[in-house]
Amino acid sequence: xxxxxxxxxxxxxxxxxxxxxxxxxxxxxxxxxxxxxxxxxxxxxxxxxxxxxxxxxxxxxxxxxxxxxxxxxxxxxxxxxxxxxxxxxxxxxxxxxxxxxxxxxxxxxxxxxxxxxxxxxxxxxxxxxxxxxxxxxxxxxxxxxxxxxxxxxxxxxxxxxxxxxxxxxxxxxxxxxxxxxxxxxxxxxxxxxxxxxxxxxxxxxxxxxxxxxxxxxxxxxxxxxxxxxxxxxxxxxxxxxxxxxxxxxxxxxxxxxxxxxxxxxxxxxxxxxxxxxxxxxxxxxxxxxxxxxxxxxxxxxxxxxxxxxxxxxxxxxxxxxxxxxxxxxxxxxxxxxxxxxxxxxxxxxxxxxxxxxxxxxxxxxxxxxxxxxxxxxxxxxxxxxxxxxxxxxxxxxxxxxxx
Amino acid sequence: xxxxxxxxxxxxxxxxxxxxxxxxxxxxxxxxxxxxxxxxxxxxxxxxxxxxxxxxxxxxxxxxxxxxxxxxxxxxxxxxxxxxxxxxxxxxxxxxxxxxxxxxxxxxxxxxxxxxxxxxxxxxxxxxxxxxxxxxxxxxxxxxxxxxxxxxxxxxxxxxxxxxxxxxxxxxxxxxxxxxxxxxxxxxxxxxxxxxxxxxxxxxxxxxxxxxxxxxxxxxxxxxxxxxxxxxxxxxxxxxxxxxxxxxxxxxxxxxxxxxxxxxxxxxxxx
Numbered sequence: 075x076x077x078x079x080x081x082x083x084x085x086x087x088x089x090x091x092x093x094x095x096x097x098x099x100x101x102x103x104x105x106x107x108x109x110x111x112x113x114x115x116x117x118x119x120x121x122x123x124x125x126x127x128x129x130x131x132x133x134x135x136x137x138x139x140x141x142x143x144x145x146x147x148x149x150x151x152x153x154x155x156x157x158x159x160x161x162x163x164x165x166x167x168x169x170x171x172x173x174x175x176x177x178x179x180x181x182x183x184x185x186x187x188x189x190x191x192x193x194x195x196x197x198x199x200x201x202x203x204x205x206x207x208x209x210x211x212x213x214x215x216x217x218x219x220x221x222x223x224x225x226x227x228x229x230x231x232x233x234x235x236x237x238x239x240x241x242x243x244x245x246x247x248x249x250x251x252x253x254x255x256x257x258x259x260x261x262x263x264x265x266x267x268x269x270x271x272x273x274x275x276x277x278x279x280x281x282x283x284x285x286x287x288x289x290x291x292x293x294x295x296x297x298x299x300x301x302x303x304x305x306x307x308x309x310x311x312x313x314x315x316x317x318x319x320x321x322x323x324x325x326x327x328x329x330x331x332x333x334x335x336x337x338x339x340x341x342x343x344x345x346x347x348x349x350x351x352x353x354x355x356x357x358x359x360x361x362x363x364x365x366x367x368x369x370x371x372x373x374x375x376x377x378x379x380x381x382x383x384x385x386x387x388x389x390x391x392x393x394x395x396x397x398x399x400x401x402x403x404x405x406x407x408x409x410x411x412x413x414x415x416x417x418x419x420x421x422x423x424x425x426x427x428x429x430x431x432x433x434x435x436x437x438x439x440x441x442x443x444x445x446x447x448x449x450x451x452x453x454x455x456x457x458x459x460x461x462x463x464x465x466x467x468x469x470x471x472x473x474x475x476x477x
Numbered sequence: 478x479x480x481x482x483x484x485x486x487x488x489x490x491x492x493x494x495x496x497x498x499x500x501x502x503x504x505x506x507x508x509x510x511x512x513x514x515x516x517x518x519x520x521x522x523x524x525x526x527x528x529x530x531x532x533x534x535x536x537x538x539x540x541x542x543x544x545x546x547x548x549x550x551x552x553x554x555x556x557x558x559x560x561x562x563x564x565x566x567x568x569x570x571x572x573x574x575x576x577x578x579x580x581x582x583x584x585x586x587x588x589x590x591x592x593x594x595x596x597x598x599x600x601x602x603x604x605x606x607x608x609x610x611x612x613x614x615x616x617x618x619x620x621x622x623x624x625x626x627x628x629x630x631x632x633x634x635x636x637x638x639x640x641x642x643x644x645x646x647x648x649x650x651x652x653x654x655x656x657x658x659x660x661x662x663x664x665x666x667x668x669x670x671x672x673x674x675x676x677x678x679x680x681x682x683x684x685x686x687x688x689x690x691x692x693x694x695x696x697x698x699x700x701x702x703x704x705x706x707x708x709x710x711x712x713x714x715x716x717x718x719x720x721x722x723x724x725x726x727x728x729x730x731x732x733x734x735x736x737x738x739x740x741x742x743x744x745x746x747x748x
Contacts, residue, residue, distance in 0.1 A: 092589055092616050094546050095652070096666055099643035238552065239542065251545045256667035258643065355590045355616075356543060368565040369594030371542040 077322035077398060083272030086395055088388035091271040092355045097251075100258040105273040107178055112280065117173065124169050125284070128202070129158050131166075132288045135296065135449075140419035141432075145439025148446040151301065152422070153289040153317060155453050162425065162454030163285060163313045164195040168264055170281035172199035175262035182206040182261040186250040188215055188243035188309065189380030189427065190222025191454055192266030197231035199264075207231040210249045212242035215379045222458050240373040243309075243383045247357050267310025268387030271358030275387050282316025285451060290320040293449055303438055305330045306451035307430040308401060309345070309381035311390045313453035318399060328400070331390060332434035334376030335403030345374035347386045348394050348401040356384070361391040377406040377462065378426040380454075408433040410466055413456065425454035426462065480620060482654040489635050490582040490610040491658035494533050495693045495714050502747040504710035506531065507695055508738060509586065509719035510726065511538035511551065512571045513558030519731065520558075521574045526731045527722065528579035531742025535575065536613060536717065539568050539587035546615040548670030550720040554727065565591050569607040576608030584635060584658065586613040589621075597624045601632035611635025611658050619655035626655060637661050640686055640694075642678040650689045659693035659715060660686055669698055670720050680712045706744025716745070 083089050091101060111117040125131035133154045142150040155163035168185075175183060183200045186209070187193030193209035200207030209226055213235040216223050226233050239245035247270075254263040265274045268282075286304075293301050304321050306314035308331040321327040336344030344350070351362035354369060364372040364384035374384040393399040409426060412433035417423045424432060428451070435448045456463065464470045495505040508527040512520050524535050540555035540563050547555065572583050585604060592600045592612070604612070611634040617625060619638050629636040635658030640649055643666060652660050662683055665676035679696045686694045695715030700706060702721075709716040718741055725737035 090621050091618065092621055093618065094615055094641070094663075095618055095639040095644060095648070096641040096663055098618060098648065099641075099645065102645075238556070244543065248543055248545050252548075252668050255546070258666060352594075355593060357545070358616075363590075365590070365594065367594065369541075369591035370559065 078319060080389065082276040085389045085392035087353070088359065088361050088391040089272060089275060090360050091358060092360065093271045093358050094255055096255045097258065101271055101273065103178065104174070107174055108273055108277045111174055111177065121170055121173055129165050129169065131158070131284065133157050135289060135292045138416070138420045141416050142439065144415055145436045146442065147444035148439030148442060148448050150435055150439065151293060151296070151447065151449050152452040153285060153449060155285060155313060155451060156424065156428070156455035160191070160195045160198050161457060162191040162195070163282060163316060164192045164266060165198070166284055166316065167266070167278050167281040167312065168192070168195040168199045171262065171264045172203055175205070176203055178262065180260060180262040182208070182257065183264050184208045184210070184250050184253050184261055185264045185266060186210045186243065186246035187266060188212070188246070188382055189378065189425070190215070190219040190226065190458060191380060193231070193233070194222050194225050194229070196264045197226040197229035200231060201229045208234060208253065210234050210236050210246040210253070212236050212240065212246050214241040215243065218462060219379055219458055221461070242374070242379070244371060251357065267312040268315045268389060269310045269357065269359060269361065269385060275359065275389055278312055279315040279319060279389060282312055283319045285313065285316035286318060286320030289317060289449060293447070297447060300324055300327050301447045301449040302442070303328045303330060303446065303448045305332060305431045305434050305438065305448060307381060307427045307453060308333045308348070308386060308390060309383045309427065311387040313451050315387060315389055317451040322398065329393070329398065330434055330438060331399055331401040332404045332430040333401055334378060334381035334430060335405040336375040338405055339403050343375040344403060345376045345382050345384060346403040347384055348390065349403050359388045361385050361388040362394070377409065377466070378430065380425070380427040381430065402434065404430040404433045410463070412436055413463060414467065423456035424452055425456050426459045428453045480651060482619060482626065482651065484654050485630055485657045487633065489658050491534055491584060491635050492693060494582050495659060498533055498745065499714060503745045504713060505533040505695065505715035506706060506742050506745045507534040507536055507715050507717040508532040508722050509536040509538060509717065510722055511540055511555045511558055512568045513540055513561060513563035514554040515557060516561060517563070517567055517571060521571050523726050523731050523734055524571070524575045524583070525578045526735050527738050528581035530735050530738035531745070532738055533581065534715070535581055535583045536586050537568065537571060537575070537583055539565065539585055539591060541588045541591055544588060546668055548668045548720060550723050551669050554723050565595055569603045572604065572607040572609040582610035583608070584611045584613055584637060585609055586615065589614055589617040592625070597628040598631065601628040601634055605632040605634055609634065611637060613637040613661055615639060619651050622655065639663055640682060642666055642682050646685070646689065649686055653686065653689050653691045659695045660691050661717070662686065662694045662696045662713065664696050664698045667698060679709065683713045703741050703744035706741055710745055
């Protein structure tokens with residue numbers, strides 16, 4: 075069977091639906107609606123129309139030779155999801171799910187968000203479709219991503235700062251699930267990554283497949299061949315699944331996911347759930363997670379709020395377990411160096427999330443050398459990260475701390 | 478898709494406790510408290526306090542980092558237990574202590590990951606060896622539970638699955654067939670926490686469960702007064718109380734818990 079044909083609820087030993095019984099009917103309803111929509115030409119045409127006139131698809135690919143000079147002479151091509159409306163790949167999935175929610179007669183969207191990009195995309199779709207919107211965000215993340223909190227509020231969404239647990243993405247998902255258990259009749263939970271209970275990992279991947287499908291053709295058109303390597307950053311793994319999917323059955327194309335290595339995996343302060351995680355069950359799916367020997371979730375850490383998640387989508391866990399994709403950690407320091415390098419050499423300010431993939435591409439390029447073509451998913455732009463990066467590089471003037 | 482399950486019809490401690498109450502013309506009162514809150518020793522005393530104040534079945538919560546069915550009162554308590562250094566193996570110690578001091582059956586309420594990390598069969602054996610009666614698994618639906626059902630069957634433990642107002646008839650049948658002890662009947666579409674009115678959906682759901690042959694349907698989520706216990710027991714086989722007990726223990730220790738337990742248990746008295 076082609077790897078692309080995997081539809082869940084299980085990807086090998088991973089996936090499933092580990093949820094309260096109260097949510098099963100909603101997941102069944104969503105699954106049925108999604109399977110119908112997936113083959114409904116009208117639904118697909120409406121989504122394609124939105125992508126063409128609202129998202130800004132197809133996104134382009136950009137050759138970055140000055141950046142690639144630092145990558146051993148490899149050729150690096152960026153798939154520019156940062157150019158999408160709202161600034162990241164997240165809008166692909168959100169528009170699809172919002173259309174589904176409307177089809178199901180739901181009037182309220184809820185979402186969780188780490189860096190805020192998924193929250194902004196969901197608030198945007200809610201504004202576009204005239205729906206109520208509540209976004210759960212860890213209190214720590216509301217502080218480091220204040221700009222996106224403001225964007226969501228401007229768009230009319232209520233942003234709930236979650237004060238439990240590690241006060242980051244994991245806890246925001248818990249609260250969104252709690253809300254959904256109590257509001258499932260009127261509410262659709264727009265889960266933002268390829269994690270959670272079935273059908274979310276499959277559905278979110280499918281809404282993001284367009285990234286890889288476009289990029290595969292664009293690279294072929296530009297170079298006359300498939301790329302040697304495709305890379306992406308991995309938190310939950312939505313942009314990575316989106317770009318990997320089109321290449322899963324191209325045996326000659328290596329797939330690399332770069333996880334948040336934080337302060338270094340040896341320090342314990344990281345979010346490398348595949349590299350150092352063990353199989354377990356969290357937030358609806360069996361996957362690799364960061365946990366202690368009792369099965370309690372361990373707090374993750376990353377300079378990037380969007381990657382600060384102690385688990386990963388089950389399809390990635392499966393691809394890792396069968397050796398189809400390789401997953402490696404990238405530290406905060408490496409990611410920020412790649413951030414600086416792309417900004418200075420190409421005039422593109424990447425999201426810190428995407429900077430992990432860029433750092434990975436530098437590493438792979440130096441290893442493989444000239445003649446290697448590396449396609450990088452540039453999942454988002456770095457506007458939201460300007461404050462973090464400015465502090466990191468110490469370039470803020472005195473009194474500019476409100477940035 | 479729903480799956481076929483072979484009901485385990487061997488005698489169950491929990492079923493026996495519920496039946497004894499039903500035979501007396503009432504219904505059972507099931508009380509939840511988390512292990513390790515505010516500390517292990519007090520949590521053991523608190524569970525025994527429930528038993529000595531008229532509670533028929535003890536539901537001992539296993540603190541977990543990501544409790545998606547718990548409301549704020551219970552979550553705060555379980556997080557405090559974890560912050561205090563609670564370890565999963567201590568739940569067996571607590572069960573052993575409680576069952577040595579009372580004959581009231583103890584079922585453990587746990588999310589699935591701690592069990593699967595411990596090893597399902599190893600967990601079942603340790604729980605049975607400690608004198609525990611079974612497990613309530615709020616995020617493990619029967620569809621995903623084959624490993625647990627096998628382990629529980631081997632260890633002669635009850636397995637309690639949930640039924641929700643949104644469950645289809647096929648899923649209710651499945652919950653009934655997969656459960657042993659009782660079916661945890663979710664009174665409302667929501668999470669744990671005291672409510673002014675226990676949802677009328679509970680009575681409807683119990684009726685639907687009766688139609689598909691449930692032996693014991695116990696209603697939980699939102700019950701906090703003796704009057705609510707009385708109302709629930711008019712149609713259900715048991716009333717499950719959680720947040721009200723946790724709050725009492727939190728506010729006034731075991732002394733306050735004893736008063737609240739006695740008061741709530743009075744709702745089950747046959748007048």
